[in-house]
Amino acid sequence: MPAEALPLEIRDVSKSFADRRALDGVSLEMRPGEILGLLGPNGAGKTTLVRSVASRVVPDSGTVRILGFDAADPRARAVRGWVPQEIALYPLLSPKENLWTFGRYQGLSGGALDRGIAASLDWIGLADRADDKTDKLSGGMKRRLNIAAGTIHDPRVLLLDEPTVGVDPQSRERIYAMIGELKGRGVSLLYTTHYMEEAERLCDRIAIIDHGKIIASGTKEDLVRKTVGTRQAVAVDAAAPIPAALWDRLAGLGAQRDGQQVRLSVEDPAAEIRRLLDLFHSAGVPVRDLTLKAPTLEQVFLQLTGRELRE
């Protein structure tokens, strides 16, 4: 393995299908042990990029290297795991048989395979359902098995394509815990999702792709600072009509009014909220509700792409 090779290094990758340019000079790096989130609206090139890393798409130009090896190289296949968005399992086989199949396809055999199957079943909590038919499992169980089938060979780099689609909140939490364990084992993960809160919670860094190009990347804080800034939104709901005198003073602070609600963007919430509440108190207007909201990734995404993530 090349010394100090990055888990994933994508350099200037372009790919067209017929007259549609799916990837347009994409460059991206993943650092060891990090979870790199890949966000983008539908049709932005996310799937093509992930499939390029999984060596299921051959780029027209550019390189995709996994720990220094070309993505299609057998050595890259050995250290890479892929958990596709679909439940890509054999429904009539048991979890144990599915794990045996994908373990063998990844080159495991004998004791290593047996240990891999046993450890995977324990890890996904399906040891007691090991011999049931997979199509009899719940959606969450299938999702966990889908992940285990892509990780049974202990990959160093894992591609997770929307691993929580269609699962209930409880199962989702369990999958988050599994992802945390993978990270704890030192696995580097490329994670695509439609759930913004998932990206915020799990990912160390986030790359946003649109129209086949990476338009921003960095930590959530970086992205927020670079796009929507660090100001936070305050909303105050008055319990009575706001007198004109009070409103004049609020407007002076840059507030906007919507009926009995006042909204304001603040740089220093502790100082500015105190001033705001003092004004309401002085005017004798009771406050019914107050919210403070930090800038979100959703706002970043909206700002950069002009679209909601789930559009």
Added chain:
Amino acid sequence: MSMILAVAKNRVMNLKRDRAAFTLAFILPVAFFTIFAAIFSGAGKAATRKIPLIVVDEDGSDASRQFVAGLKAEAGLSVGLKPGEENDPNGPLYTAAQAEQAVKKGEAPVALIVPKGFGAHPLAFGPGSERSTVRVLADSSDPIAPQVVNGLVQKVAMTSMPAALARSGMSELEKWSGGLTPEQRARMEEAIGAIDRARDGAAAASGAGRANAGLVAVETRDVVGGKKKNPTVTFYAAGLGVMFLLFSATGAGGALIEEAESGTLDRILSTRVSMTRLLLGKLLYLGGVGVVQLCLMFVWGALFFGLELWNHLPGFFVMTIATAAVSSAFGLMLASVCRSRMQLVALSNLSILLMSALGGSLFPRFLMSEKLQKIGLITLNAWALDGFQKIFWRDEPVWAIWPQVAVLVGLGLLFFFVARRVAERWEAT
């Protein structure tokens, strides 16, 4: 009712989306009708069956030559006199031993030996009369051909040898009437001479006479299969076995389509398994299942229907492995070509039933016309069945089936090559 109609309409919409399946659903019945009509109803010249008949004239007399010429003129027979090129004027004629060997090898279902002395006593009326016996050597896998030949021999005797017929009549008259006077005999001879001259002058005698069994003495001997306990079982075990092998191979090959649709194929191809390895693995599985299927069928036939499996094991295994391999490759090829399960079902039904009909799985090829028999050779069924027949019916040694095995293996390689090429569409793009 509206819900029922909605369900029906939904299926129509699905079918319309899958154009290949849509087309095949309607082509299938018409194609089958055409093929079966051609085979079974005898419509058109292609389906008219001529029975191949090897004739050996050991006598070489005028009467025997007339008799052989009469047989050659029969529309229902395709008479062969020479083992080599029939039209070669210097080509050697069949001997009785060669003719028997040819029947054993399946080159013709019947051979007819006209013995020495036939010309002296070609015909006789009634039992006890002095006459020569024509020998018919038959392959009992074709129960119809010897009977047809027997009937035509009687007919030809009446129509192609009127003088001999008259002489025999005269001798019978003499025998039963107490003898003819010299004058009566002279008149009779004159009349017989007139018959000969008239026959020579005429183009060909038209057969209007009723086939009179016993006019020519015929002795029929089964040179192949006569000792078989249950002759038809071999045919059906091989015929149906090959057909169902094809059905099960294409059905199981459809797993490839399911893997593609579910995304499992994508996942597999991102592992260390390449497309070639994947197809070879599937071929191994399908072939293994095919071998077990054929073994089961033949063992069942041996246990309950008197199929003589145990003394033909080496040949059986060679044919079984070759047949299972080619059927598996065929199933993989169809699965690779089709884009959906519906397409696969339609295409496999069409191709397998067509191949089975033409290749003799449903209806013995030897009962088809020569032209259809030749067309049938484009199917793997025909080659597989020929191989099984050689082993089980003709008791030929294993090496004798090399042409069949070579063709089956060749076809198998071709099908696998096509499957591999077509499967490129699933590889990284």
